[in-house]
Amino acid sequence: MTLANPGMRYGGFFSYSKYDVLKQLPEKYVPKSAFFTVAPTSKEVKKEMNRLGLEYPVILKPDEGERGSGVEKIKNDQELDEYLLANSPNIILQEFIDAPNEFGVMYVKYPSQEKGKITSIVFKGELYVIGDGVSDLITLFKTHPRAQLYIDFLKEFYKDQLNMVIKKDEIFMLSKMGNHCRGAIFNDANYLIDKLDVSLFDSISESIEGFYFGRYDLKAKDENALxxxxxxxxxxxxVNSEPAHIYDPDNSLMRAYKDLFRHWWRIYKISKENKEQGYTETPFPTLVQSLMNK
Structure with missing residues (x-):
């Protein structure tokens, strides 16, 4: 598995630097970013914001993390102070991209082939509740089929607004980033696969040393922009990427497993080719020890 991307630590399975990967990409495709290896003060973060020409809101997130854990949209000084108090070093400051749509594009390239291919596209829909003019926010959370699954997080995040009554037919957005831990809904967008320019993703991917397999998480204005x-x-x-279209609520369990097996088979074939080219895989005890030290 770790041989799927020999240029990434552990193949991008875990404990790899998101910032190190992003800084290899062509500048035009990456949000303005800064990296703090030592836990910064709010003054230091704002200094970097000024250097990059950024204003609130901005994104702060850990350099290593899974499924959106620790990713926050920071809208003011108070939220910045609260985030820094709760998080450790190795933080990425990132420009907030106001494009409303988020997509996950799975890219695969066999080392023996010149061209790669796109094997999965997911559209990440945001979580929201709709007011009825009577119910307060906590009631809307409890009666929403998906929001109730994240009730503990939502109660804490909106603790100062739980008694607020939402106007009739007003949409109250809850999930501002497309990840499962915040309740985002993943929708199958594989109908876009044939419309995307694979050569563009080949070109972007070539800028990353030893990269053959992974998922690009993108923001775009709409499908045409993508x-x-x-x-x-x-x-x-x-290599920790998933073909996230399998989480579409309308997808069948059988089809999801079928797509996962194809996904794992591609990982195996890429790893096998890289091993034949002389790359060595990370010893299993090393992986276990690294996991235990996280």
Missing amino acids: INGDFKVMELNG
Whole structure:
């Protein structure tokens, strides 16, 4: 598995630097970013914001993390102070990209082939509740089929607004980033696969040393912008990537497993080819020890 991307630590399975990956990408596709290896003060973060020409809101997130854990949209000084108190070193400051749509594009390239291919596209829908003019926010959480699954997080995040009554038919957005831990809904967008320019993703991927397999998490204005290459790469995940279209609520369990088996088979074939070219895999005890030290 770790041989799928020999240029990424552990193949991008875990404990790899998101910032190190992003800084290898062409500048036009990446949000303005800064990296703090030592826990910064709010003054230091704002100094970097000023250097990069950024204003609130901005994104702060850990350099290593899974499924959106620790990723926050910071809208003011108070939220900045609260985030820094709760988080450790190795923090990425990132420009907030206001494009409303987020996509996950799975890219695969066999080392023996010149061209790669796109094997999965997911559209990440945001979580929201709709007011009825009577119910307060906590009631809307409890009666929403998906929001109730994240009730503990939502109660803490919106603790000062739980008694607020939402106007009738007003949409109250809850999930501002497309990840499962915040309740985002993943929708199968594989109908876009044939419309995307694979050569563009080949070109972007070639800038990353030893990269053959992963998922680009992108933000774009709409599907046409994605098709035309007008997007920003928020993250590039390695071998830990999933073909996230399988989480579409309308997908069947049988089809999801079928797609996963294909996904794992590609990992095996890429790893096998890289091993034949002389790359060595990370010893299993090393992986276990690294996991235990996380």
